[in-house]
Amino acid sequence: MALVTTKKMFEKAYKGHYSIGAFNINNMEIIQGVVNGAKAKNSAVILQCSASAMKYAGPKYLKAMVDAAVEDTGIDIALHLDHGPDFEAVKLCIETGFTSVMFDGSHLDYEDNVSQTKQVVEYSHSHGVVVEAELGVLAGIEDEVSASDHIYTDPEQAVDFVNRTGVDSLAIAIGTSHGAFKFPPNFKPKLRFDILEKIQENLPNFPIVLHGASAVDPKAVETCNKYGGNIADAKGIPIDMLRKASSMAVCKINMDTDLRLSMTAAIRKTFGDSPKVFDPRKYLGAGRDAIQKVVEDKIDNVLGSSNSLEELI
Ligand code: G3H
Numbered sequence: 001m002a003l004v005t006t007k008k009m010f011e012k013a014y015k016g017h018y019s020i021g022a023f024n025i026n027n028m029e030i031i032q033g034v035v036n037g038a039k040a041k042n043s044a045v046i047l048q049c050s051a052s053a054m055k056y057a058g059p060k061y062l063k064a065m066v067d068a069a070v071e072d073t074g075i076d077i078a079l080h081l082d083h084g085p086d087f088e089a090v091k092l093c094i095e096t097g098f099t100s101v102m103f104d105g106s107h108l109d110y111e112d113n114v115s116q117t118k119q120v121v122e123y124s125h126s127h128g129v130v131v132e133a134e135l136g137v138l139a140g141i142e143d144e145v146s147a148s149d150h151i152y153t154d155p156e157q158a159v160d161f162v163n164r165t166g167v168d169s170l171a172i173a174i175g176t177s178h179g180a181f182k183f184p185p186n187f188k189p190k191l192r193f194d195i196l197e198k199i200q201e202n203l204p205n206f207p208i209v210l211h212g213a214s215a216v217d218p219k220a221v222e223t224c225n226k227y228g229g230n231i232a233d234a235k236g237i238p239i240d241m242l243r244k245a246s247s248m249a250v251c252k253i254n255m256d257t258d259l260r261l262s263m264t265a266a267i268r269k270t271f272g273d274s275p276k277v278f279d280p281r282k283y284l285g286a287g288r289d290a291i292q293k294v295v296e297d298k299i300d301n302v303l304g305s306s307n308s309l310e311e312l313i
Pocket residue numbers: 024050051052053082083178256257
């Protein structure tokens with residue numbers, strides 16, 4: 001088993017009407033929680049690092065820990081750059097040994113997004129690395145933008161973008177958003193499945209990616225708050241909507257907030273229940289176990305990716 005690209009993962013996921021989970025990693029406990037969950041469900045998995053994760057942990061540490069995870073679990077894993085801000089970040093990840101990169105030019109004007117993505121695709125493909133790009137803008141009330149201010153992906157533009165850039169997968173905006181505060185308290189969550197359907201029609205067999213797809217478990221928020229946290233009005237994407245998306249053209253679903261909440265809840269609970277504890281293995285271990293549970297639950301109830309491991313190379 002090895003570090004693999006997402007190519008075969010997505011081919012199988014598309015045909016099988018499921019998605020692969022892409023979970024953000026920042027340290028050893030998060031990596032172990034995620035891969036232990038994937039292994040328990042015999043599922044392919046994508047471990048992804050943001051630019052700030054790279055800064056926090058360092059590319060060499062992250063890569064070495066992911067190599068150890070492959071060796072220890074014996075499962076196939078893709079190592080992916082999440083929201084790559086520029087060509088330099090992409091280059092660093094490819095030099096480090098990542099198998100997949102995202103170049104996020106969604107904030108650029110369309111022609112700049114096309115030309116910069118194309119440059120990333122040419123470089124990455126010449127190194128055997130696959131590329132995800134983004135078209136459309138995800139809103140989020142944590143950015144002080146109301147949930148109705150998404151710039152939804154234009155299905156016609158998506159075809160032009162994919163054809164001109166040669167990108168391997170495309171993140172689209174259909175109503176998800178980053179963080180724990182995706183919708184105002186009385187807002188009824190809604191995803192634009194009509195847009196997803198059109199994109200699927202226009203780009204048959206092409207893998208689509210959903211960012212900002214945490215479900216925000218009210219129990220995790222409640223536990224955080226019960227043990228000294230202060231997280232008000234958190235709200236995520238309903239699980240049935242995510243399951244529907246993964247049965248369509250969506251082949252990769254990104255989740256970070258749900259890992260953060262579950263880990264924080266478990267650590268806060270450990271401190272609350274056992275005030276004498278000061279061994280980091282006790283509370284970080286509880287955080288790691290909580291992450292494993294979340295990943296197993298996602299594989300069963302959101303992604304549908306259990307037993308997806310065979311023949312990925
Ligand atoms: O989409 C962003 C991810 O949740 C990563 O967040 O930049 O704080 O690591 P981060």
